[in-house]
Amino acid sequence: MSDRIATTGSAPPVRLDNLSAGFADRGVLRQLTLEGPAGRVLAIIGPSGCGKSTVLRCINRLHELDEGAFVTGDVAIGPFSAYAPSTDVIALRRRVGMVFQRPTPFVTRSVFDNVAAGVLAQRRSVPPSELEGLVEVALQRAGLWREVVDRLFGSAMVLSGGQQQRLCIARALAVQPDVLLLDEPTASLDPMGTQRIEELLYDLRDTVTVIMVTHNMQQAARISDITAFLLNGRLVECAATRELFTTPTDPRTEAYITGRFG
Numbered sequence: 001m002s003d004r005i006a007t008t009g010s011a012p013p014v015r016l017d018n019l020s021a022g023f024a025d026r027g028v029l030r031q032l033t034l035e036g037p038a039g040r041v042l043a044i045i046g047p048s049g050c051g052k053s054t055v056l057r058c059i060n061r062l063h064e065l066d067e068g069a070f071v072t073g074d075v076a077i078g079p080f081s082a083y084a085p086s087t088d089v090i091a092l093r094r095r096v097g098m099v100f101q102r103p104t105p106f107v108t109r110s111v112f113d114n115v116a117a118g119v120l121a122q123r124r125s126v127p128p129s130e131l132e133g134l135v136e137v138a139l140q141r142a143g144l145w146r147e148v149v150d151r152l153f154g155s156a157m158v159l160s161g162g163q164q165q166r167l168c169i170a171r172a173l174a175v176q177p178d179v180l181l182l183d184e185p186t187a188s189l190d191p192m193g194t195q196r197i198e199e200l201l202y203d204l205r206d207t208v209t210v211i212m213v214t215h216n217m218q219q220a221a222r223i224s225d226i227t228a229f230l231l232n233g234r235l236v237e238c239a240a241t242r243e244l245f246t247t248p249t250d251p252r253t254e255a256y257i258t259g260r261f262g
């Protein structure tokens with residue numbers, strides 16, 4: 001396996017390979033092996049504290065930044081190893097965008113500058129006319145363009161929560177990632193805001209590999225191709241979403257999806 005994270009130009013599969021992680025002597029993830037297929041949506045479900053966010057944070061190597069954190073095993077982004085000793089972690093994080101539960105726009109910047117920051121993270125110097133075009137494309141892809149076109153240079157903070165979340169997705173997309181990680185991206189949104197994000201994630205198919213943590217099982221059922229159920233840091237079951245929700249093979253999966261615990 002190569003250890004260089006390069007632009008692949010197409011969405012790669014993301015494979016967790018015997019991945020374990022935790023803090024000091026406390027294990028959180030235990031020997032996870034699991035694949036998010038290329039250009040598809042993988043949903044990760046499971047009760048609070050089972051390690052869902054930790055999985056995402058291992059994929060883009062944020063987990064190791066916490067005190068006492070450890071990781072063993074590997075994550076492969078297409079043919080590239082995220083944890084090979086010579087991997088360029090900054091380049092890896094560019095290839096793997098992340099969106100959090102609460103919108104995290106840059107508060108002092110305009111709508112335009114929030115998205116431009118994504119473009120400029122990818123390329124230091126971009127001619128102004130090209131930058132304008134790239135910002136527009138990212139806002140279009142995030143389904144936000146029409147709502148902000150007349151206030152591009154106003155503060156991002158006056159946008160609604162759902163608009164701010166789509167702005168964060170636009171910023172992540174502006175970096176042209178191969179993989180997009182989303183940690184409960186609609187948890188703070190109303191049904192309309194949620195629907196917009198779901199449609200957007202659905203539309204990203206083929207161009208980006210999406211891995212999304214959600215507590216909302218209807219949401220996982222609506223937009224994901226594959227669903228993984230985690231319990232106490234272990235993978236209980238990973239299957240085509242329709243299969244997992246209709247004919248789960250493990251009784252713990254069935255108990256969880258029918259609301260008997262968690």
Ligand SMILES: Nc1ncnc2c1ncn2[C@@H]1O[C@H](COP(=O)(O)OP(=O)(O)OP(=O)(O)O)[C@@H](O)[C@H]1O
Binds near residue numbers: 023046047050051
């Ligand atoms: N910095 C830390 N130090 C020690 N333990 C931590 C730290 N961060 C998280 N944990 C623990 O790791 C476990 C997994 O946390 P994680 O955030 O991945 O769970 P989660 O499945 O995303 O939960 P939720 O659904 O509530 O967001 C939890 O038991 C949590 O308490």
Ligand SMILES: [Mg+2]
Binds near residue numbers: 183
């Ligand atoms: Mg979490």
